[in-house]
Amino acid sequence: MKDHDESEYFSPDLSDRERATFEIGIKLGALYHLLSGVPISSDQKIIESIEKGFEASITCQPYVKSVKLNIIKDKIVGDKSTELDYDEISGEKIKVTVIIEYKSIRVVAKIEWIEKLQYPLMFIEKIEEL
Amino acid sequence: MKDHDESEYFSPDLSDRERATFEIGIKLGALYHLLSGVPISSDQKIIESIEKGFEASITCQPYVKSVKLNIIKDKIVGDKSTELDYDEISGEKIKVTVIIEYKSIRVVAKIEWIEKLQYPLMFIEKIEEL
């Protein structure tokens, strides 16, 4: 039922490279907003479970080859020493690398907190022809 | 730093049982909206990673003793046979049991899709004094 081609909906003067960067933008925007506000503590097992859960999820999206999510432990305040002592995921704790392949184009993109911008930047690190 | 008592903010005529059901309501509301729209496929490993990730997360919240999340595989359409062939989490696929303990009160609550209501009902199954 989902074997139709979606390319007819796209502007015909879009290159494969442009389509590929569009696709990886979608994944970063989605992941960032899925992660925002997720409860977390500094317990290593908790962090890893959450990382693996979101990696598994984003891997389901179109053209994704790999997702490596790293929630930065040093920025998590809260080890559950009291009931209220935990944290939640936000931009400055997110570090992720996503790789997609669209046709012959491979793109590597990241979300990373940039101190001097004070901003969780989404950027394309590499784009190449396979 | 988080060793202060939050109880002073609550109405003084609130019983421990009323506080306990309030607390578990928060967890169900939070979990439901964290899950909504999360990409998923029918692959068993993907499902389990996502389940464990959200269980770990909600366990960080105040008074939570356990979380058992079950994304209903039979309702997931999409096994990644094509790029667009995956699904996302929504109310009818969520089955979860959360247990909290507030002071001497233990509450068991669930989210479950109820066919005849056509609704992902959040309900308290059990409330007891420990």
Next chain:
Amino acid sequence: MKDHDESEYFSPDLSDRERATFEIGIKLGALYHLLSGVPISSDQKIIESIEKGFEASITCQPYVKSVKLNIIKDKIVGDKSTELDYDEISGEKIKVTVIIEYKSIRVVAKIEWIEKLQYPLMFIEKIEEL
């Protein structure tokens, strides 16, 4: 189609007051996680549109009588003087009052950032018989 009664799913020894505090807990948990990460700037019109949008949404949920959301302008950093100069909603910027009525019980609850707890506390301010 949705005229069935959901009360049969609840523990029979749950009082109306306990049910009411459960219901309002759900709304606070839901609202908090819907708001987390929503892009915002310090422009008054932007703030008001976002507040009204979420007030309208939460009012659709069961037993809700009113929702008053206040995103705290003084805590928003970013007036769009540059492209990256905006902010996102997070716990310390949220102030909300929700009122529900379940049968003869009326509950007023809030989310508010408490400085000395360093926590976006959800609490019941008032519970009364109508």
Next chain:
Amino acid sequence: MKDHDESEYFSPDLSDRERATFEIGIKLGALYHLLSGVPISSDQKIIESIEKGFEASITCQPYVKSVKLNIIKDKIVGDKSTELDYDEISGEKIKVTVIIEYKSIRVVAKIEWIEKLQYPLMFIEKIEEL
């Protein structure tokens, strides 16, 4: 404080067009996941408030020139005739057009439910030099 340039983080062989399609992908991915699960009813005022709230929010993001969100009323089940009689936003109800301008490139992109794909497609309708 946010006057630094983020372009140094991007691959040097990325064209302005590729950057522009990346940027609009981010916005669509973000908006889709912010909308998923938001409570809604078929009341016209409720729908409009929610639409305007999210339009205002996404307009804060980098390079966005306009956002037109249309939650499709005919697909919303629930007019609050009973407490449980409401709906939530999901892919098949979302229709949105976002326009961004990055340097001299203008991109128009959409999210729209495509019946024959059974999928909420994100696609680029137009890309042009200003």
